[in-house]
Amino acid sequence: MLDTTRFALPPRPGVGFKTQHFAAIMADPGPVAWLEIHAENYMGAGGRPLAQVCALAERFPISVHGVGLSIGGEGPLDADHLARLKHLLGWLDPASFSEHLAWSTHEGAYLNDLLPLPYTARTLSRVAAHIDQVQDTLGRRMLLENPATYLDFAETEMPETEFLAELVRLTGCLLLLDVNNVHVACTNRGADAAAYLDAFPMAAVAEIHLAGHDTQADDHGTPLLIDSHGAEVADPVWALFRHALSLAGPVPTLIEWDTDVPDWPLLAAEAARAGAVMTGAAA
């Protein structure tokens, strides 16, 4: 059966919205067919942020991307934050809502990073329960994003792809495949990124992310990739993107650029490049 929810965003390029690009986008979005916003930046009561997003939502499908829900947290979800999300999604009624397979809040302190968790039977049932709670509260299916990770846990029992496939099976959630995160995490753990994609539950993928990364070195002097969102998409990531599209078919694809944000023409050019790859894959 055709899953229409999956195509709520068009299978064309989108970009992460930055306030300094507002006028350029409204004047001429170029190849950009949809926009993604970070949920937490639009939880104020009014002012410019909400006015801009209202104006954008009249012309573009909007994806709301949360960074603060801490779905992978050991403790219960923050009910106040879930209520803020419900409020935002209620008035904006976006095409999509996504969050991360990660944790960011502990004992009431918000740590402002997407922190990793071990993949065990216990963490699986906890994350599945959190996704159930989110989907029940929000009254919609959510997308869950694979993380960029810098280390692994001795107690991990299953591969990340299996963990994600189990979450899809248990909760009915969809997935956001971040191809840069795949490249970063697989390089960092010495795994084959193409094989990771081959094992990824592609039928559930409703959105793809592309972004740039930095390179550092770990304790052994081997390259350690950092998910910085501060540069152009790297060549190996474009290659993995082609591979992902060959497995998943056409999927709405986002360029994320959050630090050292470029002027609009450079961001639009990255989106155009993603669009060209998508067109080529579909041909």
Place this chain on the structure above:
Amino acid sequence: MMTRQDEFAAALLDPDRAYPPGLLGKGGPPAARRFDVYRNNVVASLIEALETGFPVVRALVGAPFFKAMAGEFVRRHPPLTPLLMLYGAELPGFLKGFPPVDGLPYLPDIARLELALRESYHAADAAPIAPEALAALPPEALARARLRLAPAVRLIRSDWPVHGIWMAHNGGPNPQPEPEEVLVARPGFDPVLRRLPAGSHAVLLALSSGGRLGDVLAGAPPNFHESNISILLQILLETRAICGISTEELS
């Protein structure tokens, strides 16, 4: 017993704490450099949020000092919600108890002012009253009027020239050393600051808690000169700080 995330979170915020056990890199343990990526992400991103939120405090103490001080603040007061737009509410209190800045006694009030500007930026929208609505009122109706201040309005009273210091860091002249009362309002999308006549802070607090203009003026502090009311109302109208006016009797 500490859980995995107890250990992880404690080590993130405490650079002197040992790395959590059982972390693996590509070549096996150790994974210290890898854990440090998270440690750095957490502290550096929160310091950056404070740098963005308190540009004048930062300019007053210097960027390197601010970074070190913010690092200490972040470890003592991590955010309590993911809404970083309002992060740093505890900074004025922190600065009061931070001996290295004792020589800058106005710093906590500058931090309060910068918090107020951010709160104002994100506050709810409200349509301002037309200036004519006030001008059209006969004196007796004006005396029994209640004014509703816009949600984006914030009021600051300081023993220091906080408005003058803020202006000096945004291209204005050097301030005179005197107490100041300041209005933050949002005529459009960008908050503005206005210095108010002495005593206005108390007058506006009384008005915002529902007092009638005539009663509020009768009870105004002695330093609020009668002639100042027209100056104050003019400032409020210019900055679109009044979003409601009522002369009705309460039933």
